[in-house]
Amino acid sequence: MKNNKKNMNTDQIISTSRRTLLKGAAASLGIAAASGLSLNLLTPDSAKAMPPVLPEKWDEEIDVIVIGSGFAGLAAAIEAKQAGASVVVLEKMPVSGGNSIINGGVFAVAGSPKQEAKGIKDSPDLLLKDMLKAGLDMNHIDLVRMVAEKSKDAFEWTESLGVKYQEQITHLGGHSVPRSCSTWNGSGSAIVNKQLEKVKTLGIEVKKKTYATQIMQEPDGRVIGLKIKEGYKFPDETSGQVKYLKARKGVVLATGGFSQDIYLRSIQDPKLTSNVDSTNQPGATGEILLEALRVGATPVQISWIQLGPWTSPDEKGMGIGYVFNAMAGFVYGVMVDPATGKRFINELADRKIRADAIIKTGHPAVTLADSQGVKQVPILDKILAKGVAKKFDTLDELAAAYNIPEKTLKETVSNWNTYLKQGKDAEFDRYMQTDSKPIAVPPFYACRAWPKVHHTMGGIQINTKAQVIGLDRKPIPGLYAAGEIAGGIHGAVRLGSCAVVDCIVFGRIAGQQIAV
Amino acid sequence: MRNLTVKIAVFSGIISFIFLMYAMTLVSAPKQSSKARGSGCSACHEADCKVPADHVDTNAMNLGQCLECHSKDTPKLTHTLPLSHTHRLNGVSCKDCHGNTQPPKLVNTDQCFSCHTIENLLNNTKDNKEANPHNSHYGPELDCDLCHHVHKPSENFCNQCHEFTFIIPSPILKVAKLL
Structure with missing residues (x-):
């Protein structure tokens, strides 16, 4: 019964946005035909095929905007701030942490002291090999190598934030050796809450109930800011107040996957209708993935959606x-x-x-x-x-x-x-x-x-600097991505405990690179 | 042609129904009076007063005094009254939270913490068998209004993922049986 209610809500969102899309398109066409005005000026937000018009005045200006407050977003925010940039984190939900804060808190580390103490021989190369095998070699090898080589470094970074781990190491399916470290409370919240503490110490604001609706670009394609809604009440699309935020250095997309986006996921894999439940938090939807595609990001393996068995x-x-x-x-x-x-x-x-x-x-x-x-x-x-x-x-x-x-x-x-x-x-x-x-x-x-929908391996293409790659095969200036929204790291199948390490590694890279 | 007549009949039926529902809300919704005491029901509820005629005089009562008699209500009195009423019964007036301005100030979590303390909240719910909602994986610093609504039924935010059965105060349950 509760499930039905949840699904119904999501279906309502879908049908509402479809309706507004149709209504908006019809209205603007009508007016444009009658008045001969440019479509650009009259097209509502929902008709996203048209590029948005830059605002005459920005409401606020900051160096770096991070969208999403999970592992990747918070890692990016911390690194960018430490590199000297001013940073704000936007979170559309009324709570921070996204899926990361409800995640199982297992972290794949190749060559940890815990392994050494137990006489387990492991290496970044072996982790790389395991990820490629499960990923059916569909992985972007330069990205997997980055994750494998930096797994130990990323793990130690979380320890430096004060995250405590259990002594035992778990052997999860698809890994050659036991290498997965569990947080003290068996939950990703142990990591996210320490990241949030750090964010607070550094004076970075996390704006909850703040929904990014559009990526704003200059005519040459450079990403220079966002159209947002403050006071957004998920999932009410009509709620919130529109504002424009300018990002002097750029925007990091760390919005996670779309396991709870029944419309988008069932387009990619028609089996995944509202009859299939998901392990994710309700905000795991794909609107920013679609917005990134609208601004010309290259899609990667979007139909590879993982169900937990x-x-x-x-x-x-x-x-x-x-x-x-x-x-x-x-x-x-x-x-x-x-x-x-x-x-x-x-x-x-x-x-x-x-x-x-x-x-x-x-x-x-x-x-x-x-x-x-x-x-x-x-x-x-x-x-x-x-x-x-x-x-x-x-x-x-x-x-x-x-x-x-x-x-x-x-x-x-x-x-x-x-x-x-x-x-x-x-x-x-x-x-x-x-x-x-x-x-x-x-x-x-x-x-x-x-099975329930658990992880969306696909997303948008990034390079090893976490820059989003456009359809012209070049980085889109000012646009970075990290975590589940980025595709190619896991290929066809993600191994257990490899999401946390991916998010921390590429989140940090995105933060360091955007602040340069 | 017949189809059209049916459509018109159905359409006008729907319109009258919507109007009727709207009219009913106007009649049944209690007015809001900042001068009313928490226990002075009739100041707002007028003829719709829920308290029976032979009830002891409630005008000078506070929540503690209500609960002296209503200790065994099923559901509990604090689950049937809106949070605005329990606040009022505890001597918290409208302007204590909303200020003295027009329109009234929106209330945020900091305002709640001018009276409530995290320590008390944690302690109040520490024996909850399913989970302590004030000390979850989200930590203790959540916005109160995720669960606690003052002028509408409260809800269990945890249940967007979990299936807990514990009741958040003031879900405004229907009064089933008093005393």
Whole structure:
């Protein structure tokens, strides 16, 4: 019900903006035809095909405007300010931090002291190799190399801001070695809140409820400012007061991805309609991506949209069921198609392979593990209390609860136990954990899995200086981008824990470069 | 032709309905009086006073005194009254927040913190089993009006992502049962 409400809101936004687009276009054409005036002067904001008219007077002037207050935006703001520029950060939502502040707080670091202490051999080259493999070699290699080479530096930069990390290192899917460091609270908020503290110390203003609606350019294409709305109440497009901000050095786009933009994402991938939920915050929409394209940025792989395979359809958004699936069902248990009772994919394949396989069955999958397999799940009680995962005394009861043919389910479990004994998964060649035990000791636990939209790999093209590349293959003067809005870093599939490092590395670069 | 008649009938029906709804809001919306006491319902609500005729005189009461009797209401009294009323009942007048100017000054979070303290808020909600909304991943310094609305029902901002069941004071629930 709540989901419906959320989707309905977004649909309303879409239909409203479509209506205004049509209405605006019709009105301006009518007037232009009648009066013979230039379309430019009369075209409303929403008809974005026409370049906006520069204001006669700017309301405020500053060196650098950063749009977005997540990892990348705040990193850019801090670096630009430290390099001597005056900076303002615009955030359209009523809270700072975007998706970063609700992110899982895992940071891929190649060659960290934590790895050394545990005798794990890693290098930027190995991280690069892993990212290219998952990315199906669609990655822009110069950008991936930048992320891989600077991962340790970026990690240490967050530590210098006061971010604390847990001792353990996690081995996430698709990485060759354990290299992912978790923040102390298992949330990106541990990083964002320290960035926000730094921003405050440096005297940088973060203007919340401030919506950038247009990028303003000089006739030669140089980006010189923004048209914004102050006091914007997301998602009410009619709210807020229009102002013009001049950016003497330029604008950094750090607006994130568009996982919650049902209209845009379903144009890129028609499967991703309002029937598919997302793990993202509601403000993860693509209006600035489209605005960047309007000013001539080169699009990169925009239809490569990642779904997380671990989420549950029995709760909203990211939820908590994913913890059960990722730490028990996929690792120590099995995932079955409830219609057949059989496994259908390697439960530890990359996110795309797993998500595609679940969707192909046409309904949520069921993951299950026994009492020994759930020992690594830190919040099992909470997940059970919420009713997202369930507990059963026998496999028969489990099968009945999810309408799974009990005979084949028991065969599947017995087959897996045989593979475990033999040390090889004869069906899907899944990696066997060294501490794996047969699925045999009750109680048994189960959770449903249904993918949700998680990350948009594609975006606009940048170079290693975080400059946005235009259709003429040259940087658009005064326009920089970092984080999820930039495309090409992750190629076809982003690995877990590689978003944070990408955002910090390119956010810092954008800030340093724009202040030059 | 018949279609047109139907369309006209439907259209005029819609217009009259909209007018009727508008007229009803004019009748039912209480007027706002800066001179009214928080407990002097009839000063604003006039004939629409929610307090029964045989209720003890509320004119000189404050919120604490209301709660002495209304301690077991379901839903709680503080969930059925707007936040403006609980403020008024605690002796906070309109101009204490909105100033003495016309039009009244818009209230921001700093204004709230001229009376409320972060420490108190954190402490009030620390035993909430689902989460302490005043000390979330967003930290303690959020704008109050993300959740707490004074002249309209409050909302749970956390639930744009989460599915918490705890109730933010003054969601203005319907009075189901008193005492």
